[in-house]
Amino acid sequence: MKTRHAGSGAKFLLTIGLGCLGLVLVILWSPARLRAGEQVSARYLRAQGRELVVKIIVGSPPPPSLIVIQNLPAGVAVRSSRPAARSVNAARGKAKWLLREVQAGTIMVRMSLDRAVPAAAIAGEIRYREPGSGTMITLPIAKP
DSSP states (O other): OOOOOTTHHHHHHHHHHHHHHHHHHHHHTOSSOOOTTOSEEEEEEEEEEEEEEEEEEEOSSOOSEEEEEEEOOTTOOEEEEESOOSEEETTTTEEEEEEESOOSEEEEEEEEEEEEEOGGGOEEEEEEEOTTTOOEEEEEOBOO
């Protein structure tokens, strides 16, 4: 004959409930978080001086490719970048990257400039086709 202890079912439910709550909190406070409905987010980790760094977070399913466009003051040249820029037009102050075969996760784009620029003088955007619908999305790169 089995003996049931009073409250053992309640303890089990409490344990399960606390475990689920902990999992939800870990997901919500994850540093590489996208808002609901977003496939891609981007922000500058460094947005002034001679080096710019853009952090791009890609959700799942990822778009097949990303276009990164960096606008700089006219005459400022990109001396080097990783990954390599597809095109740089220093006269217009524009550099572009085409990132293919994108996978979910984090992508870093780093660029070294020929002179220092203030944060107010730069702007960038990410363009991609939304998986499924094929709609072209243009997303500004957020400044810190």
